[in-house]
Amino acid sequence: MTVHIANLEEAKARVKDLLATHERVILGIVGAPGAGKSTLAQLLAEAFSEGVPGSGDAPKDHFAAWVPMDGYHLADVELRRLNRLQRKGAIDTFDARGYRSLLRRIHEGEDGVIYAPMFERDLEQPLAGAIPVFPWTRFVVTEGNYLLDEADAWKDVRAAMTEVWYVDVDDDLRRERLVERHIRFGKEPEQARKWVMEVDEVNARRIAACRDRADATVSLPPLDL
Ligand SMILES: Nc1ncnc2c1ncn2[C@@H]1O[C@H](COP(=O)(O)OP(=O)(O)OP(=O)(O)O)[C@@H](O)[C@H]1O
Numbered sequence: 655m656t657v658h659i660a661n662l663e664e665a666k667a668r669v670k671d672l673l674a675t676h677e678r679v680i681l682g683i684v685g686a687p688g689a690g691k692s693t694l695a696q697l698l699a700e701a702f703s704e705g706v707p708g709s710g711d712a713p714k715d716h717f718a719a720w721v722p723m724d725g726y727h728l729a730d731v732e733l734r735r736l737n738r739l740q741r742k743g744a745i746d747t748f749d750a751r752g753y754r755s756l757l758r759r760i761h762e763g764e765d766g767v768i769y770a771p772m773f774e775r776d777l778e779q780p781l782a783g784a785i786p787v788f789p790w791t792r793f794v795v796t797e798g799n800y801l802l803d804e805a806d807a808w809k810d811v812r813a814a815m816t817e818v819w820y821v822d823v824d825d826d827l828r829r830e831r832l833v834e835r836h837i838r839f840g841k842e843p844e845q846a847r848k849w850v851m852e853v854d855e856v857n858a859r860r861i862a863a864c865r866d867r868a869d870a871t872v873s874l875p876p877l878d879l
């Protein structure tokens with residue numbers, strides 16, 4: 655892998671190039687917990703929300719959509735049944751086949767609106783039917799932990815995506831941001847640190863092992879978010 659994307663401008667330029675040669679671009683963003691996948695996906699979806707910036711074309715609604723893999727988190731009720739609630743975020747706590755079929759439907763250009771689930775951070779639960787992908791949506795950005803994993807149904811999701819980028823970030827900074835985010839969404843500081851070290855880090859190692867399969871690496875400078 656040789657391509658490195660060093661900032662948001664380079665990321666947008668690469669999406670623009672992909673859009674010039676593909677009817678629909680499905681960009682995958684992968685990386686360890688707290689790497690900044692959702693942040694980058696949101697910034698890109700916003701940048702292309704009304705079309706290709708600077709193209710001179712008339713603005714179009716829903717040109718871009720942000721479809722998180724996190725929408726395929728199993729709900730707490732099911733995680734409890736499986737006795738996996740304490741490992742939420744591990745690869746087997748997602749509905750991999752559900753995500754695979756959504757990506758395939760988007761890739762194949764199924765007729766009509768395709769609804770994707772979102773992940774509601776306050777509830778920490780998936781919410782069905784929250785994100786519409788329209789037939790004219792040309793840029794779909796999807797992001798999550800296991801886009802390049804080769805277990806079970808995960809191994810098939812790569813084929814539905816145009817490219818997959820791996821978010822590189824300093825591990826200490828990433829863990830720090832992750833602890834902060836867990837606290838912001840209601841965990842006690844001690845509980846947040848314990849979760850990051852015992853749950854998120856196990857997943858981080860599995861994800862890092864897939865880095866070589868990415869088409870590009872990407873890192874963003876610190877942003878004032
Ligand atoms: N470039 C950046 N500059 C400053 N803060 C950032 C940057 N990227 C991400 N963050 C912050 O780091 C935290 C984690 O980012 P984000 O939620 O985008 O990561 P993620 O990879 O989607 O995490 P998860 O795997 O848990 O879904 C957030 O609080 C976000 O605001």
Ligand SMILES: [Mg+2]
Nearest residue numbers: 691692693724
């Ligand atoms: Mg995220």
